[in-house]
Amino acid sequence: MATTRIMPLHIGKGRTESQAISDIIDYVANPQKTDSGRLITGFACDSRVADAEFLLAKREYISTTGRVRGADDVLAYHVRQSFKPGEITPEEANRLGVEFASRFTKGNHAFVVCTHIDKSHIHNHIIWNAVNLNCDRKFRNFWGSTRAVRRLNDTICIENGYSIVENPKPHGKSYNKWLGDGAKPSHREQLRMMIDQALEQKPADFDGLLKLLEEMGCEVTRRGQAIRLKAPGWKKVARMDEAMGEGYSEAEIRAVLAGEKTHTPRKKNMVSTSAPKVNLLVDIQAKLQAGKGAGYARWAKVFNLKQMAQTMNYLTEHGLLEYAALAEKAAAATARHNELSAQIKAAETRMAEINLLRTHIINYAKTREVYVAYRKAGYSKKFLSEHEADILLHKAAKQAFEDLGIKKLPTVKSLQAEYAELLEEKKKDYAEYRRSREEMRELLAAKANVDRLMGYGEEQQKDQKKEQIQDR
DSSP: OEEOOOEEEEOOTTOOHHHHHHHHHHHHTOTTTTTTTTTEEEESSOGGGHHHHHHHHHHHHHHHHOOOOOTTOEEEEEEEEEOOTTSSOHHHHHHHHHHHHHHHHTTOSOEEEEEEOSSSSOEEEEEEESBOTTSSOBOOOOTTHHHHHHHHHHHHHHHHTOOEESSOOOTTOOHHHHHHHHTSOOHHHHHHHHHHHHHHTOOSSHHHHHHHHHHTTOEEEEETTEEEEEOTTOSSOEESSGGGOTTOSHHHHHHHHTTSSOOOOOOOSEEOOOOOSOOOOOOHHHHHHTTOOHHHHHHHHHHHHHHHHHHHHHHHHTTOOSHHHHHHHHHHHHHHHHHHHHHHHHHHHHHHHHHHHHHHHHHHHHHHHHHHHHHHTTSOHHHHHHSHHHHHHHHHHHHHHHHHTOSSOOOHHHHHHHHHHHHHHHHHHHHHHHHHHHHHHHHHHHHHHHHHHHTHHHHHHHHHHHHHHHHO
């Protein structure tokens, strides 16, 4: 997982404050990128009119403090947060984005988290208002903020079981190249990993190594005396020479195979958090039918033997050598995990409702006088153009109250008390949720391995077929 530096949002040339905020909000909240807006979450603001709410907060800040900056004034802050392809769901990415923004701003600033799914890597765009919720202070970027963002981001990743970038080098690189180093390995890095895997199988000679690479899906061609490689999913080829990096040229690999030197795999950029103690067995026959070669089969057999040994150690350590006890504990762990998940989702749903309601109540109170004046002015178009942001906020608040069926508005103080109570419960549940998730994964993996080894899955399939025949 990789996170870029904080990007302050200024007015810019030829734009008004309203245009500057609207442009960035419109981009990050693009329905085509956020699954028709489903992957947008707002805190202390309505994402649909966040630009107007940010401007209203700034006006309140100027009115309260009397501080006015020039064209270099920062209106909001923007952080991009990207994830390794295939490692996380869009919903989980959005949740982690909200957690990051809440912890980094300490809940003192309104923010919007938009999860984009239009690229191969899922990524978040997080925009938070420079003015705090009380409209009396502003967030100021600080020396070392990039490191602070990365450190908090890595902490959240590790807490939730996702990979991080071990040695990030973001300076001097474009966003896409930065993603290439973090979320997706480069072409040569992927080829080096394939060569490492081939060497682990101890081929007899260099031709044997090239054959193993071909079985892994690598395209091997010769042009003159040069050997060219192309990993799956890549269009251009890479020559197997010094450009591959130290220890990966043809001459160096031949020396390794001849026993003249030792091969040292290059250290990977990505490091994964501790994996579960038990992993699922590989279905070797299915992989062979899918086109995998003999080299893969040899690796899979060794892998399966190791996993069965780990499975037996796990079962012995936890006193689950009887199948009935294993099945019962796996079912109980799954049920507990689902229960905690439902509790957390219910709390998050209610907390989001409270945030939205609180925002609408505050906006309603702040803009009530303007709307009354607008009504007395006979809904004048001129008055509307001069106070459009306030009037839109007031209308949005009234519509929200109607949609929720609220006749008597609760106090902001009571909503804050309920929110604090829900947040405390969620923190307690989430600590147990992470533990239960790991326990459930290990138990289900161990049970699946035992089922496969004992053929329980095949017997169940046969029984189901018999029942279907009898039903007919």
